[in-house]
Amino acid sequence: MALPEVILQRQFRATIEWLAEQTRPFKAWVFADQVTRRRVEYQLKQKGIEARIYSAYKPLVHYFLEDAPLDDSIERIRITYPAHPSDRKSKRFLLEAFPLAGLLEKYQIEFRSKTTADNFYEVMFFSRNGDVQVERVFAPNKFQQDHTNEYIFSPCGWIQFSEQEQFALKCDVHRLFEQLIGHLQSWTWPEQEPYFDRLKVHVDVPFADLKLKWGEEHISFIEALHEDIYFSLIEFFNVYSGREADSRELQPGQIVPEVCYHDGPWQLQVTLEPYQAIEFPAEKALSADALAQVSEPLTPNKITATLTQLTQDLEGQSLDGMSRRGLNVPASLFEGTHPGVVITGAQHANETTGTCALLRALPILRKEYPVALGCIPMHNPEGANLYHQLRRDNPLHMLHAARYTALGNDIQSQSDEQNFEKALRNKIVAATGAKLHLNLHGYPSHEWTRPFSGYSPRGFELWAIPKGFFLIMRHQPGKADAARAFLEAITQDLSQFEALVSYNQRQLKCYRAHAGTLPFELINGFACDVSERENLHVEFELVTEYPDETSIGADFRLGHQTQFEFIRAAFAHLDIVNQT
Known part of the structure; x- marks a missing residue:
């Protein structure tokens, strides 16, 4: 049996560590959980620097979880979501707000679209006494060329020192994703399928999952990264094979993204290894009960x-x-x-x-x-x-x-x-x-999200959010x-x-x-x-x-x-x- 071959190994400094070294006030949006973001804000405050660090992943949902003025005085909420810059009919930013309609079901909630593509949600809180509070929530996104040579509009990091001085950040996860795809593009693959037995992509991510209080929803950047790596590599090998990116006939071998929580730096290791099924212990048959x-x-x-x-x-x-x-x-x-x-x-x-x-x-x-x-x-x-x-x-x-x-x-x-x-x-x-x-x-x-491929799962958009039990009938x-x-x-x-x-x-x-x-x-x-x-x-x-x-x-x-x-x-x- 062939031995595993490590073909790429990298460690990436967390973007939030760079933020911790700033010497002047700022606002930033990065891919990190709330505990990590609050810890760095506290460290900066101890040095006399006012900073606020937001989530670049699902920023509106995080706003309602962390900052929204929700109490019993609020009767209804109106959320106006921005237009997609290349598709004004797209509900992309409304989907990114999922599952707020469920999380906020105790309130009267209304979603409206706007015609401007400014990456800002506008949120209006209507109190029972007639007061109205208006907030703007930034959702940083930018166009970038992906591994299929399409230009996609995807979430990105951002830093703002002032209205005049602000710009997109290439965050830790963007560098990881870029190096992964770039290395595989430069690797010499066989001409015939399958190209490998197993391609394992191990990633350590310092972004803990967060369970939401609605259905089976949670915010899991780890899961999103698993999904984006897996389907991005399927798309890459489809293109390499000469097929369309969404073909299901490809037989590249087994692609295994192994994405795990790790309280430390972002780490990436890519290994070519022989296929080996694990042995499960013997088990007895189950009774009807x-x-x-x-x-x-x-x-x-x-x-x-x-x-x-x-x-x-x-x-x-x-x-x-x-x-x-x-x-x-x-x-x-x-x-x-x-x-x-x-x-x-x-x-x-x-x-x-x-x-x-x-x-x-x-x-x-x-x-x-x-x-x-x-x-x-x-x-x-x-x-x-x-x-x-x-x-x-x-x-x-x-x-x-x-x-x-x-x-x-x-x-x-x-x-x-x-x-x-x-x-x-x-x-x-x-x-x-x-x-x-x-x-x-x-x-x-x-x-189901793919945050670095346009947010929704490309080719599977219909399955992005649950819609209950349903049936598909095919007949001759x-x-x-x-x-x-x-x-x-x-x-x-x-x-x-x-x-x-x-x-x-x-x-x-x-x-x-x-x-x-x-x-x-x-x-x-x-x-x-x-x-x-x-x-x-x-x-x-x-x-x-x-x-x-x-x-x-x-x-x-x-x-x-x-x-x-x-x-x-x-x-x-x-x-x-x-x-x-």
């Missing part, structure tokens, strides 16, 4: 053990697929007298509630429905292996580096000739004669009426699940405040997207999307209960799709 109470993502061995036991108890047939890197893809087949159904979970391994729901539902489905059934609860074992590695340091982060296989591609983009995860699904579809594929997915349970030509009838019946059943309805309503209210009109139609109160696909592998593919990246505790239990209720509802109305 234990599965119903699961409050965090199941480990790969627990999934495999539980599926093996269920398959044996329910007189099914175990199938073992194989991933590109040799990991087992556990699957099961069950005979039936009616047209088949295939259920898969965790195609994207950081989307975890569907797996638990599938295992919970399996005994009930076998007892109540005489259909041929195939199931793959952990469709992406390589991603699952990495996901549980990364969860050790950051269990509440979405960890999109675990989304794809160890080759760095989506299972769905695998060619039919490759005998890996997708081939196993196709084999099960053929064996069951399935008309229907229930494809259990998830998406981020809190805001000529099946539109049945597809819609199926959705109508399922969502009618789900509308009786009060905990889910309440959860959806709360998330949709905040979504609309920050993102505007929902881009999907509502069917019985649930967002649904319906589309026709000519080359679909089954007549109907119904994809669930529950915001479960990354839930734990009661939120996780609501997630797998929702996916469980969905499976039950889908099977209760199989006659709609089977009659076509």
Whole structure:
């Protein structure tokens, strides 16, 4: 086995340390948590220097957390957000204010857009006695050319000594990001994919996470950096390969951003190393009662053990697929007298509630429905292996580096000739004669940002903030009426699940405040997207999307209960799709 090769190692002085050396009053905006910023302000004050240091990341949200005059005298708040300089219709600065509509829900809150692109929010506080207080909150941004040669408008550092003397700062994290991308651009990569087994980018960041008092939201610069590094490198290697930056067919190898909190200097180490899955301890199968109470993502061995036991108890047939890197893809087949159904979970391994729901539902489905059934609860074992590695340091982060296989591609983009995860699904579809594929997915349970690539996650803008549980129906030509009838019946059943309805309503209210009109139609109160696909592998593919990246505790239990209720509802109305 080849030894790891360190190809880049750097340490970066924190920008806030430079601020601590200033000898005259100033205001500054940097990427640092509140504790660190207040400590440096205090140090400067001890030397007789007045300074105020703000967060350059989500500055308006930090303003409301740290400085806003909020008390019981305030009745309503109006926030006017600046225009994007190159797209006046963009809601970029409104999105950056997320989740204020949730955090401030005790007040009457109103958002308005303005036509000027001056990087200032204007906030008006209306008191019950008629007083009005107006504040301006600066959100420093600037245009810069990125690794795809696009000019993007992204958050930046800033220092102001006076109205006449102020300028953007190239902060610690900008230097780190610039050197990382620059070094990889200058490195000699192979001409053929994959370019490496594993490319690990370890970053130590002195910026602690901050839990917010709304939903599963938190401010995590560590998570944002993980996301931006991962997808920036995917984009870079897409361009290197001659593809479009957003292609999902790339197979570069496994990219692993390992971003951790560290109370010290910013540190970067990039390593090329052989792929090696970690060995998890052996685990026993979970009972039905234990599965119903699961409050965090199941480990790969627990999934495999539980599926093996269920398959044996329910007189099914175990199938073992194989991933590109040799990991087992556990699957099961069950005979039936009616047209088949295939259920898969965790195609994207950081989307975890569907797996638990599938295992919970399996005994009930076998007892109540005489259909041929195939199931793959952990469709992406390589991603699952990495996901549980990364969860050790950051269990509440979405960890999109675990989304794809160890080759760095989506299972769905695998060619039919490759005998890996997708081939196993196709084999099960053929064996069951399935008309229907229930494809259990998830998406981020809190805001997803890429602060150095224009703020919103490029190519995934639709998924930037949670909008509750929703469904995506894909169908073959000529099946539109049945597809819609199926959705109508399922969502009618789900509308009786009060905990889910309440959860959806709360998330949709905040979504609309920050993102505007929902881009999907509502069917019985649930967002649904319906589309026709000519080359679909089954007549109907119904994809669930529950915001479960990354839930734990009661939120996780609501997630797998929702996916469980969905499976039950889908099977209760199989006659709609089977009659076509």
